[in-house]
Amino acid sequence: MALPRVNAVVVGSGAGGGVTACVLAEAGLSVVMLERGRWHSPFEERKDDLVNQRNSSLGVAYGPDEDKNPRVFVDLEGRARIVRPREGEYSANAACVGGGTVSYGGQAWRFMPQDFRMRSLYGAVAHSTLEDWPLSYDDLEPYYERVEYELGVSGDVEPNPFKGPRRKPLPMPPMSPTREHEILEPAALRLGLHPFDLPLLINSVPRSGRSACMRVRWCVGFGCETGAKNGTHNTVIPRALATGNCHLRTRCVAKQVLVDGHGRATGVAYFDENDRLREQPADLVVVSGGATESARLLLLSKGRLFPGGIGNRYDWVGRNLQGHTYTGAVGFFEQETYDDVGPGACIAICDYNHGNPGLAGGGMLANDFIRLPYQFVRENPPGTPRWGRAHKDFMRRYYRRSILVFGPTQEIPVWDARVQLDPEVKDHWGIPVLRLSGGKHAQSIEIGNHQARKAAEWLREAGASLVVERKAGPGLSGHQHQAGTCRMGNDPRTSVVDRDCRVHDMANVFVVDASVHVTNGGFNPVLTIMANAFRASEGIVKAWRGGGLRG
Amino acid sequence: MDDPYDVDRRDFLKTGATAAAATAVGCGGPTGRWRALTEDEAKILAAACDQIVPPDQDPGAAQAGAVAFIDRQLATRLKDRLEVYQRGLRALDAMARRRHGKPFTDVPFDAQTALLQDVEKGQVEGTDWSGVQPAAFFGLVLDHTMMAFYGDPRHGGNRGRVSWKMLGVPDPPIRGRLHEAPARPAVAPLPPPSAAPGKG
Numbered sequence: 034m035a036l037p038r039v040n041a042v043v044v045g046s047g048a049g050g051g052v053t054a055c056v057l058a059e060a061g062l063s064v065v066m067l068e069r070g071r072w073h074s075p076f077e078e079r080k081d082d083l084v085n086q087r088n089s090s091l092g093v094a095y096g097p098d099e100d101k102n103p104r105v106f107v108d109l110e111g112r113a114r115i116v117r118p119r120e121g122e123y124s125a126n127a128a129c130v131g132g133g134t135v136s137y138g139g140q141a142w143r144f145m146p147q148d149f150r151m152r153s154l155y156g157a158v159a160h161s162t163l164e165d166w167p168l169s170y171d172d173l174e175p176y177y178e179r180v181e182y183e184l185g186v187s188g189d190v191e192p193n194p195f196k197g198p199r200r201k202p203l204p205m206p207p208m209s210p211t212r213e214h215e216i217l218e219p220a221a222l223r224l225g226l227h228p229f230d231l232p233l234l235i236n237s238v239p240r241s242g243r244s245a246c247m248r249v250r251w252c253v254g255f256g257c258e259t260g261a262k263n264g265t266h267n268t269v270i271p272r273a274l275a276t277g278n279c280h281l282r283t284r285c286v287a288k289q290v291l292v293d294g295h296g297r298a299t300g301v302a303y304f305d306e307n308d309r310l311r312e313q314p315a316d317l318v319v320v321s322g323g324a325t326e327s328a329r330l331l332l333l334s335k336g337r338l339f340p341g342g343i344g345n346r347y348d349w350v351g352r353n354l355q356g357h358t359y360t361g362a363v364g365f366f367e368q369e370t371y372d373d374v375g376p377g378a379c380i381a382i383c384d385y386n387h388g389n390p391g392l393a394g395g396g397m398l399a400n401d402f403i404r405l406p407y408q409f410v411r412e413n414p415p416g417t418p419r420w421g422r423a424h425k426d427f428m429r430r431y432y433r434r435s436i437l438v439f440g441p442t443q444e445i446p447v448w449d450a451r452v453q454l455d456p457e458v459k460d461h462w463g464i465p466v467l468r469l470s471g472g473k474h475a476q477s478i479e480i481g482n483h484q485a486r487k488a489a490e491w492l493r494e495a496g497a498s499l500v501v502e503r504k505a506g507p508g509l510s511g512h513q514h515q516a517g518t519c520r521m522g523n524d525p526r527t528s529v530v531d532r533d534c535r536v537h538d539m540a541n542v543f544v545v546d547a548s549v550h551v552t553n554g555g556f557n558p559v560l561t562i563m564a565n566a567f568r569a570s571e572g573i574v575k576a577w578r579g580g581g582l583r584g
Numbered sequence: 585m586d587d588p589y590d591v592d593r594r595d596f597l598k599t600g601a602t603a604a605a606a607t608a609v610g611c612g613g614p615t616g617r618w619r620a621l622t623e624d625e626a627k628i629l630a631a632a633c634d635q636i637v638p639p640d641q642d643p644g645a646a647q648a649g650a651v652a653f654i655d656r657q658l659a660t661r662l663k664d665r666l667e668v669y670q671r672g673l674r675a676l677d678a679m680a681r682r683r684h685g686k687p688f689t690d691v692p693f694d695a696q697t698a699l700l701q702d703v704e705k706g707q708v709e710g711t712d713w714s715g716v717q718p719a720a721f722f723g724l725v726l727d728h729t730m731m732a733f734y735g736d737p738r739h740g741g742n743r744g745r746v747s748w749k750m751l752g753v754p755d756p757p758i759r760g761r762l763h764e765a766p767a768r769p770a771v772a773p774l775p776p777p778s779a780a781p782g783k784g
Binding site: 081371406419420433 | 661
């Protein structure tokens, strides 16, 4: 059944969709935002250490629904199996109002200027689709600032000499240092490195009617019970709704973008909360489902002109899936390092993001975010027993006397790391599910292992008596930093969307999330997703006002 | 509120002892207080859990409710693992009888350790383990026992938050800190380690 026509449908309410809906609604467009999950209130947050987005051993806390949303994962040996959201191979991103921004750690990184021109900087890399962005850091800088001020970022990045130019400091000061910070900072300085208080989308002081961080140690992976963590669910989405122009429909699962015979989208078909198939007509469609689900929706949106799905004329949709190769080191100390003061990661260095001899890039290093006792079980040094009396002694001795330094390596994209529609398996609504396959580029692994060595050096200098490097594995990357599947580019033959995030060959369909990232930076990507969403949606508003998008 | 599926070690052994006579290992459905396991399966599992996290100056996994945790998961979220558990526990018991002439639960602690080390490495003989991969079974028990012992008590394990107390994680760990100048929690002196990593 068709519903009254609106100006825009935004599919997904995470980092990209939340910002886009806000900008469009505030500009006066009528917007319907479809979200497959539900609202999560701070008051219902119960911090279950076995059911959350960081450790999903017994399930995910913020969706997607475990039983309704299978996927197929193909391992490096070519064996396919059905996976559920709680399994790592699924590459789950939270499915709720706010998406991953409800439960993220909130690291609020700007990419560096070099991150937008990886191909120019490092040249072609064999067996890779490494390319420059069609944007520069300078294009995004004003929008980074908007995110920092409109959503709220704390920290102090001034001591970081590697950062891109910025006009304003962060709007909130850093939080007081934790014991890990006090141990790591002087060690970094002695090594000639440049440590600083990393940026967080978390209030260090009361702001926008919400409280300051309560310093809970169990932060990443969980919602914030005080609302001090700034996601789209408590900033831009309420703004969008307050205009009266935006209607958010929860528990609605998009089935396809509807396309007419002339290459224009006419709306979105979706299943509502009662599993009824509905059609929402619209002048324009914004796809913001995250890099795996956005690619899926494009592939599902077949038409006479688009037999392989929209944007997929040259078979680029779903390819170049990349998250981050996380590597680092665990340092074991003779002194107490643990003070149970959150929110977690607080000190970082960007000394190894670029300029590593012989390597195409690198990544940021920071102290690790969280220490769930169950997860620490696996940190025992190689060659020591995993269980029994020795295990228990290990836990007693080192849980409070260890520091983890980790970081996201910027990956070298590969064509065969991808999502496709599975030919057989369907979800609860009868829609073909995603099939994930491929692995990492050898260079990503090499760079990751370099980062692990650098993390180990830092920990040794900090006084660790034993340091264990955590190296990179070869498997497919994606997870919560998933990106790259609908690449942005000027050439329609080697990309899916143009620099305005508009799908090539489609007048009125946009992809606004990390799918469009050409490369994913050596950083948590959310600030870049949000900044690009501000930029792209301003462009959509401008095009709308020019009349080009009206059906 | 007390979880009806939680039992402490003493109750557990008592129940296990009476039920042992009545029920053959691996036969029939769940019995007694368990949702998925038989009493005998639960008894073998408790001994295996206490190998993973043995009782010493701090409680072991069985006392912390590991069997209650695993049983509950096998009846709900991890239903698809029940058969592996049933086969694996039966095989472990058969292996104990073959090597030591008695049930796994009656084998002395150190000999139980040796048996499980072989299961972990897949070094098993005869037909005891036909239909179940010993190393895979061990991996499940290991992982689930750790979840039970170190995870949130709401799932039936970590009774009395024993592991969090053992680690010096403030009890409960889920609560805020005052914003500025956080009062550092008093650092409890740690017990002297009885072994350093690498020295087993």
